[in-house]
């Protein structure tokens with residue numbers, strides 16, 4: 001319904017927007033799109049509903065979305081309720097045994113199941129998994145010292161995800177995995193999304209976050225860098241333009257592109273329907289990273 005003072009769009013505009021989507025629907029039909037939905041972009045429930053609808057839309061028009069979710073803010077709030085002070089080192093949560101239990105309960109038990117339920121309510125068919133299910137992800141301790149049970153991905157078993165998407169399901173993946181002894185590890189969700197995109201040779205890796213994309217000055221959205229190749233992305237990290245939580249994002253984009261993913265995007269999860277804008281419109285949105293400038 002139109003709000004007061006909102007101009008009605010002409011029939012011509014609506015038809016143009018709809019028909020602009022057709023070449024993208026044709027191009028990406030049957031292709032895997034890995035979407036990482038970050039905790040920072042999950043806080044608003046009406047925005048969350050739009051992200052869910054966009055993912056269901058993609059699946060309905062023949063794309064193969066896989067959703068990897070974070071949930072850092074929700075883990076913090078549960079740690080707070082339990083009187084445990086969250087601690088971070090270089091953007092990674094310091095994860096002792098008690099924190100690991102909370103991370104697993106919150107990500108696998110709450111956030112994952114909530115997203116699965118919302119997708120199902122929106123008419124999709126979602127299946128929730130963590131790295132342990134079907135041996136989807138193997139883990140080892142991260143190289144960073146003093147972070148406890150923070151893990152790195154040792155391998156991804158793409159078959160389980162391929163079987164699910166083939167059967168019409170939308171996999172929803174939490175970033176908890178185990179080593180061969182069964183010890184659970186807490187893995188950064190961006191890293192998991194990048195490794196899954198690489199293992200499935202995805203068309204796109206899309207990271208939804210709480211900024212317009214990669215910015216020259218991270219406080220100024222008008223400094224958005226719309227496109228870059230791997231080399232330029234590495235330079236931005238070396239120069240310190242990319243810092244904090246943006247470092248694991250750019251790193252996982254670069255790693256996935258080097259392994260064959262066609263394009264990686266960092267987009268604003270706070271903007272309503274940013275996923276649809278990125279995938280189905282000529283202009284796109286946010287920052288796109290490609291393997292080399294020749295692939296633009």
Ligand SMILES: Nc1ncnc2c1ncn2[C@@H]1O[C@H](COP(=O)(O)OP(=O)(O)O)[C@@H](O)[C@H]1O
Pocket residue numbers: 037038039040041070072208209210211213214215216217218241242243244245246247
């Ligand atoms: N060059 C940059 N451009 C945009 N954001 C940046 C940049 N450098 C650092 N950042 C920070 O990275 C944050 C996104 O990472 P993070 O908070 O971990 O998000 P998420 O919870 O979605 O994974 C931004 O909110 C911003 O503060």
Ligand SMILES: CC(=O)N[C@@H](CCC(=O)OP(=O)(O)O)C(=O)O
Pocket residue numbers: 037038039040069070071072073075091092093103150151175186187188189190
């Ligand atoms: C090792 C590590 O830091 N793991 C993250 C996993 C969740 C995550 O990545 O959530 P966001 O995407 O919302 O930041 C954590 O414990 O917060």
